[in-house]
Structures are given as structure tokens and as C-alpha cells.
Amino acid sequence: MEIKGTGIGLGVAVGSVVRMADRLPEPVDRASHLDPEREAERAKASLSVVAEELNRRGRQAGGAAQDVLEAQAMMAEDPTLIDDVVKRLADGKTAERAVFEAFAAFRDMLLGMGGYMGERAADLDDVSQRVVAHLLKLPAPGVPNPGHPFVLVARDLAPADTAMLDLTQVLGLVTSDGGPTSHTAILAREKSIVAVVGAADAASLADGDMVIVDAANDLVVTDPTPEQVADATERIAERAAREAAPVTPGALADGTPVPLLANLGSADGAAEAVKLGAEGVGLFRTEFLFLDANTAPSVREQQEQYTRLLSAFPGSKVVVRVLDAGADKPLAFLNANEEENPALGLRGIRALRHSEVILREQLTALAAADAATDADLWVMAPMIATVDETRYFTTLCAELGIRYAGVMVETPSAALIADRILDVAAFASIGTNDLTQYTMAADRLLGTVANLQDPWHPAVLRLVGEVGAAGAERGKPVGICGEAAADPLLAVVLVGLGATSLSMSPSALADVRASLARYTPDDAKAIARAALAAEGAAEAKLAAKDAASEITTARATAP
Structure with a gap:
């Protein structure tokens, strides 16, 4: 039997299933036999213990997992x-019971806010479960340890679990929930875990079942034949050989360069990104300097962090996104007003324009860091929707000494007038996560509309093509910095639609590099045309696979 899902990367794994234990049941709502003061002591003690344990795990995990x-x-x-x-x-x-109710109320509030804060809802559930488990003296929710290598099957994984997976034991991961932009998928990609997420029928899998986790084909194969196991084993060996091969710059089969860059959330990941073959940085998120702060960091504090990053990439392109915050990432010093629909409110460039001093200080710090290093600094604004916003940002950048000022294309409006925007901006970078969300009118955090949150949808691809065409006509670079760039086949499609560089989690670089090297520019355009001609996301992906297979077969049989 085959179970469909969404594969993360090109990996394949073979092993027996171990299911993750179900969540703790809801605590019974009953009167306590202790007084409120004693119960408060218990609650605060357990909250403190869980906080310390999460911090300890974060220090041990490092990278993006530590941030989460x-x-x-x-x-x-x-x-x-x-x-x-x-x-x-x-x-x-x-x-x-009080912990359960308080966390549930907060979770519902975050879900209602959507955007960045909505992403925290699942994390909040995990914290609640851990605190309740400590109070009841039960084992904390977590990954089982059967004492042998296994394929982990779960409804979904909390960040704490994904971050601490023992990669010598966990051969692969299958979840019934989640999608390609979920925390589970992002952390799995960062740790190079073979994963298939959003496989709804995975609930039918039982402990001990033998499966093949085929991320490249979005499949979980149950009770595989000896021939299927042999084929999977051969693919595992081939992939290991590719990863061990010397790192080369990203390029198509004819040598056309396609720089492969890294998405980074802090300078801590720079060394690992370089080791894995990143040719620079396509998205440096600066939020880590601002979030959870009562006041904006000083120019000097920012300059130190930016200098640290730029110093790690001498002579290479580094694209920095200015603060992407607002009502959905509430900062007291930026915008404290509540909004009914923050995803459509004062966020990104709108929030920065509303509080221009913060933007001026950030650009001043970036210009100073650029002057002190040899990196090639490019700076872009998030959530651009109009030419006026573009002109405002690029003018301010020029005033403060930024050489290359560009925009994030995350709204359909920006994609549709990309020609006019690129008359003003030096470059564009497409954030496929938000572009998909806004194009499909589907919150990427809501499981009820997860089937619509797919960058393979032809409507999203058409908008990418609009930006690519506008860039080509004006000789302006168009990058991709959303998670879509980490999908090896979709990366080929994006290049076929006009993307001139791709930025992704560093662990995805090897698979994408190998995928691009199989196709010429004309091949990439043909595969993109096949995807664009489809009716929906699943059909587009299948059409692209068929087109790619035809090209490979034709080349192999050519005289």
C-alpha cells in the first residue's frame, strides 16, 4: 500500500515503525484539596522546571532549533x-487544570491572530503538555527509545522533539499533520531527516510495520517487496555519494550559474552554511535582535551582529531583510495597537514606515557593517505591496549609504506590478510562504485549509513567472527565499520561471544542487510550462515530474 504525503527533500529511508505515544488526556476539572497558595507553588515550580529543560535542550541543539x-x-x-x-x-x-485552561485560552488567542503569533500556538500546546506531565509526575511527551533504529510515526512533532531527535536511531519521520512550511518540516530539513509530512493515512501504521519513507516521491510504502527495498537501498547509497562529493557552485547542466544561498536567522549558522556549500546568504532575518525586547537595540548593538555575519562571507552576496514585524509580531516600541486581522494590517514595511526611526537606525547599522567588511551587502524590505512603498524604501537606503536596495515579493499586488516595482528597486526576492498564503487566501497555520497552502499551485507559479519576466526584461536579479526553493524539483521550475538565485535551509543545498545539474535552461522552462498548464498543485507537481522524466529518458536514449 502507498500512503501519500508531502516529502521533505529527496531522501529515502527503510525501517520498522515506532509510533509516538498519544498526547496526555485533558486534566479532570475538579476541586483541589489544596489551598490556592499551595497549588500556585506547584504550578510555578513546574513551569520553571519545564522552562529550564527547554533552554537546556536549546543549548544542546543549537541553530534554528535553539531559537524555537x-x-x-x-x-x-x-x-x-x-x-x-x-x-x-x-x-x-x-x-x-489551571495550567491547561490558561494555556488553551492563550493558544486560541494566538490562533486568532494568525501570522507569526499563530505559528506559536502548536508550540504552546507542547509547553502545556510538558507542564501538566510534570505536575502529574508522568513522563513528558517525547520521542520513544526502542533501542534500535526506527521510522518514527506521529500526528506531529513539537519543536522540542524534532530538535532532539537521535539521528543515529531515527531513520525517517512520518507525520499525519503538518505541511511543507510547518516547524516539523523546517527543522526536519535543517537536520536532514528523511520525512514525509501531512500523510493523513499514517494513522493506520502500527508498531513494527516495515515501511519505505520516500520523500522524493511524497510516499510511504507499507509492506514493501524485496525489490522495492533493494531499490530504496541503492538510492540511499547514491544520495550518500552525492553528499560526499566535493561542493561546487550551483549551476544548470550547461553551466548556467544559479547561485545557491542560505537562509539564516542569526550569524551562528554561518560557518555550517559555508561548510554545506552556501555561496552566500539569500535571506538573513534580523528579527532575533528585536523580538522579546522592550526597546529597540542600539545602532552599535546591531552593527556588531551585522559585522559578524558579513565577516563570515567575504566577497559573497549577503541579502539582509530589515525588521519584518508589526501587529502579528507585537513589539511595544513598534506597534502596540491590537488589530482584528494582523496578517493584513500594519506589518513589514508598513510598520517600519510608521516608526521610521527604527528603520533609519537599522539601515545606518547595516551601512556601517558593510563599510567595515568585504561582503557584498544587499538589503530588502518585507511585505511590499506598492511602487510608493518601494520608492520610499530605496530612497531612504540611498540616503543612508546602502548600495543595493530591493524588495520582498510576498503579496500578489507586488507580483502583478513587478515591472514597475523593478523600475525602482535593484532586485526582488520572492517569499513563497507568504506569497502562497495571500494568493490562495489560506492561512498557512490552519490545518483546515492546508491543501491550499502549496507553492506548486499554478496561481502561485504564474505570479512567480510575472516577477521572473519583469526581472529578465530589466536585467534585475530575482531570487527565491521561501521554503519552495528547498524542494529539488520545484527549484528547477522556479529557475524555469526566471529565478536567478535560490536561497534555502543549508541542509537542502546538496539535493537542490544535484537536481539543477540535471537540466539545461530550456529543460527548466519546459518543466515549468508543464506545471503552469496544470489545474491544481498536485497536478502541477505530477506534470513537472512527468516532464522531467521524459527529458531524462530522452537524453539517456539519444544516440
Whole structure:
């Protein structure tokens, strides 16, 4: 039997299934036999223990996982949440019930906000489960340890679990929930875990079942034949050989360069990105300097961090995105006003324009760091929707000494008038996660519309093509910095639509590099045309696979 899902990367794994234990049941709502003060002591102690454990795991994991786990630890210590717990205890509830209710209420609020804050909802559930488990003296939710290599099957994984997977034991990962932009998928890609996510029928898998996890083909094969196992084993060996081969610059089969760049959230990941073959940085997120701060960091503090990053890439292109925050990433010093629909509100360049001093200070720090290093600094603004916003940003960049000022294309409006925007901006970089969300009117955090949140959809690809064509006509670079660039076949399609560089999680570089090297520019255009002609996302991906297979077969049989 074959179970369909969404593969992460090109990997394949063979092994027996071990299922992750179900979540803890909801604590019973009963009156406590302890007084509220004693229950408060229990709750605060467990919250503190869980916070410390998450911080410890974060320090051990490092990278993007550390950022996620430290954010979870801050949730456990959030004063507002703790106050809510204490209020519920005053009504005679047990500590575990009060924690459950307070976290559930906060989770529902975050889900309603959507965007960045909505992403934190699943993380909040995990923290709640860990605190309740500690209060009840039960094992914390986590990955099983059967004592032998296995394929982990779960509804979904919390960031703390994904970050700490033992890669000597976990051969592959299958989840019934989630999608290509979920935390599980992003962290799996970063750790090079063979994964198929969003495989709804994975619930039918039982402990001990033998499976092939085929990420390249979006499949989980159950009860495979000896021939299927042999084929998978051969593919595993071929992929290992590719990863061990000397790193070369990204290029198509005829040598046409396609620079492969890294997405980074802090300078800590720079060395590993270079080791894995990153030719520069296509997206450096600066939010780590601003989030969870009561005041904006000083120009000097920012300059130190930017200098550290740029110094790691001498002579290479480094694209920095200025602060992408607003009502969906609330910062007291930027925009404290609540909005009913923050994903469509004062965010990105809109929020920065509203508080221009923060943008001026950031650009000043970036210009100073550029002057002090040998990297090739490019700076872009998030959530651009109009030519006026583009002109505002590029003018300010020129005033403050930024040489290359560009834009993120994340809204359909920016894609549709990309020709006029690129008359003003030096370059464009397409954020496929948000572009897909806004094009399909489907919140990428809502499981109910997850089938629409797919960058393979022809509507999204058509918009990418609009930007690519505008860039080609004007001789302006068009990069891709969303998670779509990490999909090896979709990367070929994106290049066929006019992308001139691709940026991704560093662990995806080897697979994408190998995929691009199989096709010429004309091949990439043909595969892109096949995808564009399809009716939906699944059909587009299948059409691209068929077109790519025909090209490969024709080349292999040519005299």
C-alpha cells in the first residue's frame, strides 16, 4: 500500500515503525484539596522546571532549533500566563487544570491572530503538555527509545522533539499533520531527516510495520517487496555519494550559474552554511535582535551582529531583510495597537514606515557593517505591496549609504506590478510562504485549509513567472527565499520561471544542487510550462515530474 504525503527533500529511508505515544488526556476539572497558595507553588515550580529543560535542550541543539526552544521556554515563564493560572487557582482548580485552561485560552488567542503569533500556538500546546506531565509526575511527551533504529510515526512533532531527535536511531519521520512550511518540516530539513509530512493515512501504521519513507516521491510504502527495498537501498547509497562529493557552485547542466544561498536567522549558522556549500546568504532575518525586547537595540548593538555575519562571507552576496514585524509580531516600541486581522494590517514595511526611526537606525547599522567588511551587502524590505512603498524604501537606503536596495515579493499586488516595482528597486526576492498564503487566501497555520497552502499551485507559479519576466526584461536579479526553493524539483521550475538565485535551509543545498545539474535552461522552462498548464498543485507537481522524466529518458536514449 502507498500512503501519500508531502516529502521533505529527496531522501529515502527503510525501517520498522515506532509510533509516538498519544498526547496526555485533558486534566479532570475538579476541586483541589489544596489551598490556592499551595497549588500556585506547584504550578510555578513546574513551569520553571519545564522552562529550564527547554533552554537546556536549546543549548544542546543549537541553530534554528535553539531559537524555537528558547521561545517556548519564554512562554512557560510569561507573566501574563502565570497570572492567568493564579486567577484560575483562586476558583479552587487544581494546578494541572489551571495550567491547561490558561494555556488553551492563550493558544486560541494566538490562533486568532494568525501570522507569526499563530505559528506559536502548536508550540504552546507542547509547553502545556510538558507542564501538566510534570505536575502529574508522568513522563513528558517525547520521542520513544526502542533501542534500535526506527521510522518514527506521529500526528506531529513539537519543536522540542524534532530538535532532539537521535539521528543515529531515527531513520525517517512520518507525520499525519503538518505541511511543507510547518516547524516539523523546517527543522526536519535543517537536520536532514528523511520525512514525509501531512500523510493523513499514517494513522493506520502500527508498531513494527516495515515501511519505505520516500520523500522524493511524497510516499510511504507499507509492506514493501524485496525489490522495492533493494531499490530504496541503492538510492540511499547514491544520495550518500552525492553528499560526499566535493561542493561546487550551483549551476544548470550547461553551466548556467544559479547561485545557491542560505537562509539564516542569526550569524551562528554561518560557518555550517559555508561548510554545506552556501555561496552566500539569500535571506538573513534580523528579527532575533528585536523580538522579546522592550526597546529597540542600539545602532552599535546591531552593527556588531551585522559585522559578524558579513565577516563570515567575504566577497559573497549577503541579502539582509530589515525588521519584518508589526501587529502579528507585537513589539511595544513598534506597534502596540491590537488589530482584528494582523496578517493584513500594519506589518513589514508598513510598520517600519510608521516608526521610521527604527528603520533609519537599522539601515545606518547595516551601512556601517558593510563599510567595515568585504561582503557584498544587499538589503530588502518585507511585505511590499506598492511602487510608493518601494520608492520610499530605496530612497531612504540611498540616503543612508546602502548600495543595493530591493524588495520582498510576498503579496500578489507586488507580483502583478513587478515591472514597475523593478523600475525602482535593484532586485526582488520572492517569499513563497507568504506569497502562497495571500494568493490562495489560506492561512498557512490552519490545518483546515492546508491543501491550499502549496507553492506548486499554478496561481502561485504564474505570479512567480510575472516577477521572473519583469526581472529578465530589466536585467534585475530575482531570487527565491521561501521554503519552495528547498524542494529539488520545484527549484528547477522556479529557475524555469526566471529565478536567478535560490536561497534555502543549508541542509537542502546538496539535493537542490544535484537536481539543477540535471537540466539545461530550456529543460527548466519546459518543466515549468508543464506545471503552469496544470489545474491544481498536485497536478502541477505530477506534470513537472512527468516532464522531467521524459527529458531524462530522452537524453539517456539519444544516440
